[in-house]
Amino acid sequence: MRADIEEIEVKEDKTVKELMDELRLSSVPILLEVGGEIFYPDEIEDRKLRRGDKVALIPVIAGG
Numbered sequence: 001m002r003a004d005i006e007e008i009e010v011k012e013d014k015t016v017k018e019l020m021d022e023l024r025l026s027s028v029p030i031l032l033e034v035g036g037e038i039f040y041p042d043e044i045e046d047r048k049l050r051r052g053d054k055v056a057l058i059p060v061i062a063g064g
Contacts, residue, residue, distance in 0.1 A: 010053040017045035019055065029060035 010019065020026045020041050032041050033056035034049065049055065 004059065006057045008055050008057065010049045010051055010055060012051050014049055015045060016041050016047045016049060019049060020045070023057075025057070029062075031058040031060060032056065033058060 008023075014022075016032065017026075025041075030041065031038055034047075034053060038058070
């Protein structure tokens with residue numbers, strides 16, 4: 001099974017929360033990767049993203 005990882009480029013300075021709201025992903029279980037760091041968006045939603053940053057959206061898939 002392959003998780004589809006989408007990479008986007010930030011077009012203007014904003015916070016992680018602003019990006020998640022803009023993409024309508026606030027309630028989606030997802031991880032972000034920015035500059036080699038992987039984190040849950042709600043852990044550091046005030047983190048600043050800069051224009052030109054590449055952000056990978058990594059879906060969280062749970063199974064049992």
